[in-house]
Amino acid sequence: MEADRDPLALDEQLCFALAVASRAVVMAYRPVLEPIGLTHPQYLVMLALWQHGEVSVGELSTLLHLDAGTLSPLLKRLERAGLVDRTRSPEDERVVRVSLTQDGKRLRRRALQVPTTMLEKFGMDVSDLDDVNRVLHGIIDRAAAVSAA
Numbered sequence: 085m086e087a088d089r090d091p092l093a094l095d096e097q098l099c100f101a102l103a104v105a106s107r108a109v110v111m112a113y114r115p116v117l118e119p120i121g122l123t124h125p126q127y128l129v130m131l132a133l134w135q136h137g138e139v140s141v142g143e144l145s146t147l148l149h150l151d152a153g154t155l156s157p158l159l160k161r162l163e164r165a166g167l168v169d170r171t172r173s174p175e176d177e178r179v180v181r182v183s184l185t186q187d188g189k190r191l192r193r194r195a196l197q198v199p200t201t202m203l204e205k206f207g208m209d210v211s212d213l214d215d216v217n218r219v220l221h222g223i224i225d226r227a228a229a230v231s232a233a
Contacts, residue, residue: 138183
């Protein structure tokens, strides 16, 4: 680190910048998601289901990088809203499968405007999104490797 920079300054911390950016982005999504009846965490669950179809809770947990204890209340709320169904696997009753209801599938059409709206709100285009995602996924991969070591 450069001599004139304080390595313990708040603004020098990667964790601080990522935490503040995460909160700010989630807050920016709120008014866009509210009309379609989803919170940001619920939106992420729905995105995974729209992309992957029926999955187990374990698979969904892996896709979203969330533990089952965090995911379970989200799924219960989405089920009460009539957007997902949870069923026990006939092959292994310990496995709970999550699938979209017809309402959950229909909601996808309404959600199609969310990504474009958010890019516009942030003054970004698709190439900016690609650049940010490349950097962030690199950080995620390196952090996971450090955690696993």
